[in-house]
Amino acid sequence: MKFSEFADILPPNGALPANAQITGISSDSRRVEAGNLFFALAGSKADGSTFAADAAGRGAIAVVAPAGHIKDNPGAPVIEVDDARKALAFCAARFYPRQPATMVAVTGTSGKTSVASFTRQIWEHAGLAAASIGTTGVVAPGRDDYGELTTPDPISLHRLLDELAGEGVTHASMEASSHGLDQRRLDGVRLAAGGFTNLGRDHMDYHPTVEEYHRAKLRLFDTLLPKGAPAVIFADDPWSEPTIRAATAAGLKVLTVGRHGDFLKLKRVEHERHRQRAEVEHEGTIHEIDLPLAGDFQVANALVAAGLSMATGTLAGVAFAALEKLKGASGRLELVGSAENGAQVYVDYAHKPDGLENVLQSVRPFTTGRVIVVFGCGGDRDRGKRPIMGEIATRLADVAIVTDDNPRSEDAATIRAAIMEAAPGAREIGDRHEAIRTAVSMLQEGDTLIVAGKGHETGQEIAGVKHHFSDHEEVRAALAERLA
């Protein structure tokens, strides 16, 4: 691709002719190849500008950097821009030009993975070639790839979107994490609609205040979506109102869903252990929906997904019929097995205060015995949530077992101690394998066990090393041991 093809994104540079061939785009000097445009990004750990000479040495044709960051001549032309991350996102979208024709993004503290997956499933039910992109990876016709980030970096994202479009995918739903929005990872995506689930405490290690965390999420509505595009907003969250206000001010077509919703109004819901029966009003007609999923929060996720599919052209009847066939995303209040006495064991991805609170509350009405929870908190992540989650677990569960969940570079015992401080009466069993075995061995008739925090994950990261670990496998093995 010629440099001139980026003319509306990058300013001209006397040292770089308009017909210079750009062979690729990179934001990591270690991966630069001859002829690549290198984007020097100021990150959380390093300033990419310090690697400009390294990139030039590997053959970078030019370095795009924030104004004033590169002081010495790196050995390649320097192109200064106001916002290097934004420039990277747009250049990536130009370099990998194809995207599925209908793209939607969902943001919120909890429920993004579920909504992205449900939206894809509704589209599939409607006979469309659909994909979803998020925490659990990429699902599309003929693909089920594991992912590393919730919102991929712009280069990987646009390479992926281009491939998907090339494979015939016309509809795609993606998760917009607050990191992704803040770092402009999806600025170049041509979005048709956006969704909002809820807002709670999360990533306080990255965003200084909850208001700034909310503002990062709002970029989806006030910056990324084109005027007039539909914004499907869950209406029953404390943060719904400010989100609706921002989306309205941005000129979006606000469609609210939930008990306070106008577009999809939840009139009545009956929660059962493994399903929910909901009555939803749409344009004056009441639809009865039998949602085959555990967890009352899934009704909210299903409504946002239905709203996103309908806002992009799926007929109401088709969307509602699809809800009755939904499969939960892996590890989202997923029933993994039962003990011989009927006690049930769920694996759930709750790793934030709101998520934990929700999941423990959801199973209480169907638990005649005790609610038992095994959980921990990740290392190198928000430290403030540790005591909060300890308090929630002891308040809402009858038995709380505090264990490890990806200590990463931190001392695992210190993380557990911070949780235990606010969890009087909780048991501490650091080894997650042991913690799950102990919890399964204590199951009595009527009990429900929630193994929280890892969901679909297949590793336990300790001191920078990822060890294979699956809550699903551990639960199954512990249940088998009980029977043996």
Ligand SMILES: CC(=O)N[C@H]1[C@@H](OP(=O)(O)OP(=O)(O)OC[C@H]2O[C@@H](n3ccc(=O)[nH]c3=O)[C@H](O)[C@@H]2O)O[C@H](CO)[C@@H](O)[C@@H]1O[C@H](C)C(=O)N[C@@H](C)C(=O)N[C@H](CCC(=O)O)C(=O)O
């Ligand atoms: C804190 C954070 O979000 N970091 C992300 C960010 O890295 P960064 O820009 O801060 O990188 P940095 O290490 O400071 O380096 C700055 C720049 O120098 C470059 N560099 C560095 C070294 C070198 O030798 N040469 C070089 O060019 C780097 O490539 C980078 O461009 O941009 C990178 C590329 O997009 C991401 O891979 C990286 O994600 C890290 C691995 C991460 O753990 N991110 C998590 C926290 C995250 O993003 N999570 C969200 C939300 C999860 C959820 O709740 O669902 C997600 O979307 O997954």
Ligand SMILES: Nc1ncnc2c1ncn2[C@@H]1O[C@H](COP(=O)(O)OP(=O)(O)OP(=O)(O)O)[C@@H](O)[C@H]1O
């Ligand atoms: N609408 C919701 N409201 C509250 N809690 C929810 C909701 N949806 C899911 N949860 C809880 O949050 C956990 C994670 O759900 P999900 O993966 O769909 O969210 P997410 O926003 O993608 O999370 P992450 O940012 O960690 O990827 C679930 O296992 C469940 O415990």
Ligand SMILES: N[C@H](CCC[C@H](N)C(=O)O)C(=O)O
């Ligand atoms: N995307 C989230 C996942 C956290 C999952 C939990 N198991 C943990 O390790 O804290 C993060 O990287 O912060």
Ligand SMILES: [Mg+2]
């Ligand atoms: Mg997710």
